[in-house]
Amino acid sequence: MQQVTSTLAAIDYVIVVAYMVGMLAVGLYFAKYVHSTGDLLLAGRSLPFWAIGISIVASDIGAIDLISGSGGAYQYGIAQANFDWVGSMPALLIAAFVFVPYYWRAGVFTIPEFLGRRYNAGVQTIQALIWLSFMATNVAIMLWTSAVFLHEILGWPHELAIAITATIVGAYTVTGGLGAIVMTDVLQVVVMYVGAGALLVLSVWEAGGWHGMTDKILALGDKTQNFFTLLLPHDAPTPYPWTGIVFGLGLILSTAYFVGNQAVLQRALGARTEWDAKAGMVLAGLLKLMVPVLVFTPGLAAKAIYPDLERADQAVPTLVRELMPPGLTGLMFAAFFAAIMSSIDSYLNSCTTVFISDIYHPAYRRIAGRPLPDWHGLWLGRLLTAALIVTACFVAPLIAEFETIYVALQTLLSLFQGPTLAILLLGILWRRATRWGGLAGLVLGVMMTGVWTTLGDDLFPSERPFLFVSISSFLFTAGVTIVVSIFTRPEPPEKLRGLVYGDVVHDAGAQAILRERLDTP
């Protein structure tokens, strides 16, 4: 990527610096509302629906998505949009109306905690360790990839880029917690939408308007004839055959992502009411509609204007360099920073939450024989968040040398998506699911998914077989959970109160228990 430092005017630097200082100030402002562990990790359960919806989308869009998402559109056309369209609204509705109410009513801080209550400590610990390793490594990865981007585009030294990003995000996440994260996310989404919107208008204009753009792309030959078709044939030489998109992404992966990803759901768990938690998820469905339009259309415009780029992920940097005037370039860079920061802060906070709720707190209770004091949790949370971001700064440069770690962790997470969804779904919808069923389903499901992933290319003839692997792993885990549950002792009714479908809406006793849980600090 060529550097655009020379094209950055003073006004661009002013905009970027003003954005960063503004985010820091807003984030630090919310520190005054943090007085307890619940305030730090769940914003004191005070979040309104609009902030939840916007924040979910902010966390979901990373700087890499802006680059690689546009690159995907440059390479494969609008089929790339399936990940935000088929892969969002149905899953968000399921999350809003099936899962979130149960999480919220159970008064839990994390998804592993919910699984621990529904099944047993083994399921909780396995889930927590996997999410911890994934999220902690992801913070370092996001810091590094952002540093690479800023180095390639602006010429900033890697260390400087990491230090600036980590200092700003770390400062408001440590002091302001989830409340600061969500409120900065709201502002960051505005910046992202305005910056990406400006690039969209300019690039499509340069490509000759929508019709000019489509004519130019379709004139490029056979490879671009499917560029404006969302659903591609099952045997199309792309990673997005319709079968994988509908059954793998639409039914399994997207649902698993929106009902099981702590970084996404933490906002809903911090809602001021159950209605706000549900409404936030529904609103996120509307906001996700706009993401492909803003992110992928510039990739299509780049295909029309610069059809011979060496790499697809050069599409957006090239457009920024060639088309954006002073002022708007700064706004675009502010949008990139917004995407970077809104993702890092979410993973930082969620990582701390999972560690305290699912690892430290159970161990403390076992050793000390009493619950974790609130002041202890608050300061531990702050200390952990600070330690995590500092460690991530030092680990980030190592990512370049150990790229396989990143690939391995991504693969590891993908192994858990289908099995996690299966035990969550059965746990809520089927009261007969037992602790041993859940544990066996999770462990065997992950192992079998590992085998399928290893043999994926041979078993599933697709460029990216993970969409098909997810279907198989979900069905296998569900089968194991059902069979083992049938042959093991049913869970006592008092344990299931408030955790399974039908028990909360109709059972006054369960409601009373849940209210008591929520009212207890």
Place this chain on the structure above:
Amino acid sequence: MWSALSEWLARLPLWVAQICVLTLFVAAGAWALMLPREFIYLDAPDRARWRDLRIWAVLFLVPYVTLYVVLGR
């Protein structure tokens, strides 16, 4: 077995894919509409009409359905 299934899937016309996607969206909307009113309003500050999330869910699904009708295949 997978190869035979894969060949069969490859022979299906794309309108089948379009129907599958549209079914996913329509089913999600229909299911949302059937949810009990008490469940939707549970914990809401008031019973204002605009807080009926079933209506918003269906409204938000309309652009998705339109996109897949127009650009599906």
